[in-house]
Amino acid sequence: MRExxxxxxxxxxxxxxxxxxxxxxxxxxxxxxxxxxGLLIIHPFYRFVGKDMxxxxxxxxxxxxxxxxxxxIYAMLLPLVIFIIIYIRRRDVYDLHHAxxxxxxxxxxxxxxxxxxxxxxxxxxxxxxxxxxxxxKAVYDSLGDVICHGDKSVIREGHKSFPSGHTSWSFSxxxxxxxxxxxxxxAFDGKGHVAKLCIVILPLLFAALVGISRVDxxxxxxxxxxxxxxxxxxxxxxxxxxxxxxxxxxxxxxxYAYFQVxxxxxxxxxxxxGENGEVQRPPQENNGEEEDDGFMGxxxxxxxxxxxxxxxxxxxxxxxxxxxxxxxxxxxxxxPKVTEMEGKSRKRRLGGQATTMSLLLSRRFSNKLSSxxx
Numbered sequence: 001m002r003e004x005x006x007x008x009x010x011x012x013x014x015x016x017x018x019x020x021x022x023x024x025x026x027x028x029x030x031x032x033x034x035x036x037x038g039l040l041i042i043h044p045f046y047r048f049v050g051k052d053m054x055x056x057x058x059x060x061x062x063x064x065x066x067x068x069x070x071x072x073i074y075a076m077l078l079p080l081v082i083f084i085i086i087y088i089r090r091r092d093v094y095d096l097h098h099a100x101x102x103x104x105x106x107x108x109x110x111x112x113x114x115x116x117x118x119x120x121x122x123x124x125x126x127x128x129x130x131x132x133x134x135x136x137k138a139v140y141d142s143l144g145d146v147i148c149h150g151d152k153s154v155i156r157e158g159h160k161s162f163p164s165g166h167t168s169w170s171f172s173x174x175x176x177x178x179x180x181x182x183x184x185x186x187a188f189d190g191k192g193h194v195a196k197l198c199i200v201i202l203p204l205l206f207a208a209l210v211g212i213s214r215v216d217x218x219x220x221x222x223x224x225x226x227x228x229x230x231x232x233x234x235x236x237x238x239x240x241x242x243x244x245x246x247x248x249x250x251x252x253x254x255x256y257a258y259f260q261v262x263x264x265x266x267x268x269x270x271x272x273x274g275e276n277g278e279v280q281r282p283p284q285e286n287n288g289e290e291e292d293d294g295f296m297g298x299x300x301x302x303x304x305x306x307x308x309x310x311x312x313x314x315x316x317x318x319x320x321x322x323x324x325x326x327x328x329x330x331x332x333x334x335x336p337k338v339t340e341m342e343g344k345s346r347k348r349r350l351g352g353q354a355t356t357m358s359l360l361l362s363r364r365f366s367n368k369l370s371s372x373x374x
Contacts, residue, residue, distance in 0.1 A: 010091050018097045025101060032108040039115035043262035044159040045122030050144045057128040064166075066210050069155075071166055071252055074206070077175030079103050087182065097254040100244035103176050106239040109234050110172035114165050123162040126218040131158035163222045164228035170207035171232030178203040179240040188248035197257065207232075 019026075049057070073229070080100065087096040126132070132148035132155055139147040148155045178200050182188065187196035211225040220228075245252045251259055 011091055011222050018093060020100065024087050025105075027190070029101070029104055029108065032105075032112055036108060036115065039119060042119050043156060044119040046159055047122040047124065048129065048143075049124055049146045051138070051140055053124075054138070054212060056221075057124050058130070059126040060369040061127040061130040062217050062219075064219065065213040066166060068166070072168050075102065075169045076107055076226050079173055079177040079180070083180075094258045094261065097354050098257060100241045102243045103173065105242075106172045106176045106232075106236040109168060109239065110168050110235045111165070113231060113235070114163055114168045114228065114309035117163060118165070119371070121162045122159045123221075123224070125158045125161040126221060127369060128158045153172055162224045162227065163221055164211060164214050164224040167207070167211035167220075167225045168232040169230045171204075172236045173232075174203035174207040175233045175236035176240055177238065180244070182247035183244055183252040184253075185248075186253060192349050238274065268357075285289060306365040322335050 070086070080103065082104075083096055083099040086099075087093070090166055101313075128152075129138070132146050133149055134150045139149065182196075182200040185196050185199060187193070188202050190268075202207070211229050214220040215222055222260055243255050243257075245256065
């Protein structure tokens, strides 16, 4: 079923349907973008910072090893490129749509939570001293709190240490990519291919290295990095499982919607079959021609998806009978022996509608029924 359906759901055939079905999800996504923009404007909480606290806040002010502009590139753009490559190969728009939507939700929900917590906590960064006192001259008020005289934007950024935004973004985007790849390559299929596991770990390793760089640059405490990584990984897992089965599941290679479409198609096909096992067809005009019941009521059709009707006289679905049932019918005399000549005669009556399978079928059942009747 998996291979047979590849290429059946493309952007052209199912894109509009998906857009309408998930319109509200995309609207909420736009609202999350607006909310994130508002959180970036809000001033963080300016926590009390005393002189005795400066021991852990006097690390040198350094530039970022991982620039902030690069975070969306590897956390969002890189996974999107991989999703598109897989879509080009499989032509499954459900997989592409849910992967993109899940990734965007993973990153944006993580970003909103991260910046909301940053503004609420207001923890100073390890290099806060040099942000507050760029000339090295510390000034405190009567209560012992700092009186900063540095650049306001730099000071404001110095109160956003917890949790790490670089780390949370990295684990939300690359964590989602890791789960996605583990499902696509079936890393947990029980066959013990360690190479697949290495592919799954690679995005997580890169995200971890980004978090370590934040500590090395003295932009974050280790607790900030740990909390940011945990937040991003948890959110990415929840968002992934919203659209895809767990990677260790037998159907973990595709989204839930893909299998729901296949199930709906199968249910629609079964709905055409009546309770007695006969295909329900609309009445057709025969244009004065005699209706041929075929060989023993069995209609051989070129379309393999159509079911064969049962015997006209007895109403029995002969193709679906088990061997004991066939034996019982033969002993009761409901199905006489069929010779090769009769099979050829039947074939001529079909007028080219049946294939050579009718002759093979007649021989097969003739031999079987003859042995049972004896």
